[in-house]
């Protein structure tokens with residue numbers, strides 16, 4: 478079975494010609510299955526425009542959304558409705574099955590998956606560079622779409638090692654190195670979406686959802702392929718970043734709960750994911766993992782062949 482995979486298309490007006498070229502390469506690959514592992518665009522409308530570029534691609538077309546696909550410009554955020562209804566509907570409109578709605582079996586191979594979420598477990602524990610003091614800061618959306626900052630009650634200046642799940646949940650960080658002016662890093666999801674539930678709970682529910690799909694396909698296939706948008710194994714986040722801004726963003730990479738759930742599938746051979754914007758194929762715990770990102774200038778679709 479030949480699978481062609483892409484992730485993180487981020488199709489806006491500027492990237493549209495690039496995504497169209499990627500779609501042409503996908504069409505030329507003539508694979509049995511196309512997998513898009515999330516972040517087609519910002520919001521449902523852009524996601525639909527991206528999916529439309531894959532018209533005419535033969536075989537089975539599967540997708541999971543990414544965080545960006547759920548983004549909205551204005552409140553009230555209807556994140557759950559967008560995730561459960563709007564995204565699967567726009568996928569179906571363009572001939573894609575949204576895996577979050579349920580597994581798909583192609584021949585002897587079952588495809589299970591869901592977008593996933595982050596729980597800050599992949600945060601960078603070691604300080605990015607030198608002596609840094611950091612302060613978590615609450616980031617929220619103010620009237621007129623402006624970003625608002627407010628102090629986190631009880632939060633004090635700390636070293637990098639003082640950053641835990643609670644601090645990351647504030648979604649912003651201020652730091653000052655040496656005599657440089659203070660800098661701020663923001664994780665933008667809360668400005669565009671709201672699960673009305675802590676992130677870790679969303680990640681755990683996604684893992685549970687994948688587990689249920691695995692139960693559904695058990696005994697009906699000889700091999701399983703998992704698909705997530707968020708990073709499913711801590712091993713895939715084991716690089717060290719020097720820039721505080723980038724190191725901060727690592728907390729939002731994904732959740733090891735996703736990988737744990739996937740590993741329960743008998744015959745799991747391949748896991749396709751995205752969100753890191755770093756294309757890479759690597760074996761983790763006996764499973765081939767593929768970050769199918771096509772965000773880099775030279776990135777082309779991944780062609781993955783399962784044999785036997």
Ligand SMILES: [Fe+2]
Pocket residue numbers: 485487516543545752753754
């Ligand atoms: Fe992305």
Ligand SMILES: [Fe+2]
Pocket residue numbers: 516543544545706751752
């Ligand atoms: Fe993403």
